[in-house]
Amino acid sequence: MKSIQVSIHIPQSEQYAYSDLCVMKSAAGWYVGTIHSDPKGFQEPGSRDTDYFATEKDAKFVLELLERLNTSEGYKSSLWSDQQEYITCMFDSILHELNLNPRNVGYRLDP
Numbered sequence: 800m801k802s803i804q805v806s807i808h809i810p811q812s813e814q815y816a817y818s819d820l821c822v823m824k825s826a827a828g829w830y831v832g833t834i835h836s837d838p839k840g841f842q843e844p845g846s847r848d849t850d851y852f853a854t855e856k857d858a859k860f861v862l863e864l865l866e867r868l869n870t871s872e873g874y875k876s877s878l879w880s881d882q883q884e885y886i887t888c889m890f891d892s893i894l895h896e897l898n899l900n901p902r903n904v905g906y907r908l909d910p
Contacts, residue, residue: 801819802832816845818836820862830858
């Protein structure tokens with residue numbers, strides 16, 4: 800799955816250098832983001848698309864959730880403004896069913 804952050808902020812001609820979303824770790828915690836690879840093969844964090852999580856398991860859960868949302872027909876067929884509302888609604892209802900607080904698992908829809 801491609802990053803919404805990369806799609807918005809990086810020129811299309813440069814987006815090839817960014818990986819699909821994956822679980823990453825930093826000093827601040829685990830998160831879902833991308834890896835940027837330069838022409839010489841150097842790799843570094845490319846984007847951070849979620850808040851930080853205390854565990855790798857939590858970050859993997861959110862990545863799987865985002866992938867499930869991305870495969871739904873409503874997400875693929877809607878415009879960006881509708882996508883924000885759709886993702887937020889679906890995200891909140893799934894998290895509610897799992898007894899998770901959406902404020903701790905937020906997907907960064909806005910830059």
